[in-house]
Amino acid sequence: MGRGRRRHLRTYYGAAIWxxxxxxxxxxxxxxxxxxxxxxxxxxxxKVQFALITLxxxxxSYLVLMxxxxxxxxxxxxxxxxxxxxxxxxxxxxxxxxxVIRSELSAEVAGGIGEAAGAEESAPLGYVAANYRDSDGVxxxxxxxxxxxxxIAEPKVxxxxxxxxxxxxxxxxxxxxxxxxxxxxxxxxxxxVRLVRREFTIVGEIDEGQFFFQPAVYITRTAWQELKYGxxxxxxxxxxxxxxxxxxxxxxxxxxxxxxxxxxxxxxIEGVSGQQSTVTSLRVFGYVIGALVVGVFFYxxxxxxxxxxxxxxxxxxxxxxVFRQVLGQVVVLAAxxxxxxxxxxxxxxxxxxxxxxxxxxxxxxxxxxTTCVALMVTAVIGALFSGRQVIKTDxxxxxxxxx
Amino acid sequence: xxxxxxxDLSKTYGSGEDAVHAVRGVSFESAPGEFxxxxxxxxxxxTTLLAMIGGLLTPTSGSIDVNGxxxxxLSGRQQAAYRRDRIGYVFxxxxxxxxxTARENLMVVRAIGAKGxxxxxxxxxxxxxxxxxxxxxxxxxxxxxxxxxxxxxIARALMNDPDLVLVDxxxxxxDSARGKQVVKSLIEEVKGRGKLGIMVTHDLAMAELADRVxxxxxxxxxxxxxxxx
Numbered sequence: 001m002g003r004g005r006r007r008h009l010r011t012y013y014g015a016a017i018w019x020x021x022x023x024x025x026x027x028x029x030x031x032x033x034x035x036x037x038x039x040x041x042x043x044x045x046x047k048v049q050f051a052l053i054t055l056x057x058x059x060x061s062y063l064v065l066m067x068x069x070x071x072x073x074x075x076x077x078x079x080x081x082x083x084x085x086x087x088x089x090x091x092x093x094x095x096x097x098x099x100v101i102r103s104e105l106s107a108e109v110a111g112g113i114g115e116a117a118g119a120e121e122s123a124p125l126g127y128v129a130a131n132y133r134d135s136d137g138v139x140x141x142x143x144x145x146x147x148x149x150x151x152i153a154e155p156k157v158x159x160x161x162x163x164x165x166x167x168x169x170x171x172x173x174x175x176x177x178x179x180x181x182x183x184x185x186x187x188x189x190x191x192x193v194r195l196v197r198r199e200f201t202i203v204g205e206i207d208e209g210q211f212f213f214q215p216a217v218y219i220t221r222t223a224w225q226e227l228k229y230g231x232x233x234x235x236x237x238x239x240x241x242x243x244x245x246x247x248x249x250x251x252x253x254x255x256x257x258x259x260x261x262x263x264x265x266x267x268x269i270e271g272v273s274g275q276q277s278t279v280t281s282l283r284v285f286g287y288v289i290g291a292l293v294v295g296v297f298f299y300x301x302x303x304x305x306x307x308x309x310x311x312x313x314x315x316x317x318x319x320x321x322v323f324r325q326v327l328g329q330v331v332v333l334a335a336x337x338x339x340x341x342x343x344x345x346x347x348x349x350x351x352x353x354x355x356x357x358x359x360x361x362x363x364x365x366x367x368x369x370t371t372c373v374a375l376m377v378t379a380v381i382g383a384l385f386s387g388r389q390v391i392k393t394d395x396x397x398x399x400x401x402x403x
Numbered sequence: 404x405x406x407x408x409x410x411d412l413s414k415t416y417g418s419g420e421d422a423v424h425a426v427r428g429v430s431f432e433s434a435p436g437e438f439x440x441x442x443x444x445x446x447x448x449x450t451t452l453l454a455m456i457g458g459l460l461t462p463t464s465g466s467i468d469v470n471g472x473x474x475x476x477l478s479g480r481q482q483a484a485y486r487r488d489r490i491g492y493v494f495x496x497x498x499x500x501x502x503x504t505a506r507e508n509l510m511v512v513r514a515i516g517a518k519g520x521x522x523x524x525x526x527x528x529x530x531x532x533x534x535x536x537x538x539x540x541x542x543x544x545x546x547x548x549x550x551x552x553x554x555x556x557i558a559r560a561l562m563n564d565p566d567l568v569l570v571d572x573x574x575x576x577x578d579s580a581r582g583k584q585v586v587k588s589l590i591e592e593v594k595g596r597g598k599l600g601i602m603v604t605h606d607l608a609m610a611e612l613a614d615r616v617x618x619x620x621x622x623x624x625x626x627x628x629x630x631x632x
Contacts, residue, residue, distance in 0.1 A: 038500070038511060045502035045543070311498040314459060315559075316487020317515040318480070395486075396459045399450055399571055400495050 057337025080209025146224020295382030491560030
């Protein structure tokens, strides 16, 4: 590219004019050598007005991102440990209505589920919410999950060591538990369920997430029996659920059990469906309000520009051409607003994580991408309000006559 | 050379007792390269007539023939293409886009897809030079004086190399000396290019700068006389 050409491009990009070489093509009798975008020039020349609109888009985008982050965070708190199970299905007692709290399986039923459902692998898992004393002696609660070492229910240890079979006084604590309790690997922790009290030693750290809005703690299945029922053996329930691995397992039913997918199991966690509908409603309201605000702002802007639109149409601009300018402005401003809101939301997320009482918030790349795309689509939908006004504008107003 | 034939042209708004006959049975022809003045009191129908010739309004009856093209029969989209490619408008209050420079206001005509001679930038620069606006080419429309704005509007009207230049009260926002100067340069530019021009004005002194003057009253063409051009 020659110096002259480079200077030409720099000049026009600098002036926010999109410049490109001439294209002599069909249907265009004479295409200008310098094609420029009126909508973008208007943004550049009316900075304050468009900056205010961008600010509004940024705030709405930030709000929706935070709502989505909180929604994802709540889901994580509700049962990220369940999602982390190395299983394709979860079998409940057929009397439990897919409630982990109410599900109790006898040794006979639990032992037969794997074969009856046609699973390749199966593992019993017990659940009980138990109290513990944190490093300051304050009582808090956690989700205690009883598993058998060496099965698919065994969590992956990220620090310390794994539990040995029969090591009934050891626990694997999730990092959320360690953070909330102030305890560490090697510490002793006192755990109680009703009148049952036991002491455990934290032998390893895991990263499985939370269960029932509580940090997950893994103990041996027999320790779980003793914690929940005060005894182990054949006289007490063998497990709460059975994890199953294999094909086509969800929907299988048999003697005393029913198997469902992990997503169905997640949706049936007490409180999750209500929480999800609340979060979904907040998201939808966020998008709808976003579309309305962007739409109204650009509609008002378009109303202010009716005389100019009339002139453009009077000199032969098509509705599509004029609408393209508005749409281009909406896309550019929405892109800027969204781009600014993402680091803002991320910074807020990092700040919230530093709070002593953790706010259930989580961001994933998927959250960002989905939210940003949805907001862009929302903004474009909002721009359609203006499209109607563009079509309605009669070019005769350029001659000072009423429509 | 552009020819214009208007035959028994009428425009009626509303119907029945509420009907308003804005233009009634107007007929005239223009000679190639002619500049016409259109005068009459407010409400006499001159702007409506101009709008119909310019494809901004569809006639109720009658015909408008521009170089063999029947304007009254065009669809909305065809009307827009006709305005874009064959008409140059100079509006009453110049109606430049305020956030664009003088040069960019000319470039808009090509940006919307109008044809024209040469590359848009060169053409704009050439027109601005011819109208003595080269030094003001990068000034925003809001920074231009009334006379400069009107000259930019004239240049914009010539940007697509139109068959027909339609001018609506070009001197409304100018004092009489400057107005006369603008109209003279307008006529010179239009006639110099062999285009046909029609100028609506209240000002008889301005109208008489045209080749012929058409007078309207209550929607009818009442008089046709020679100008001084």
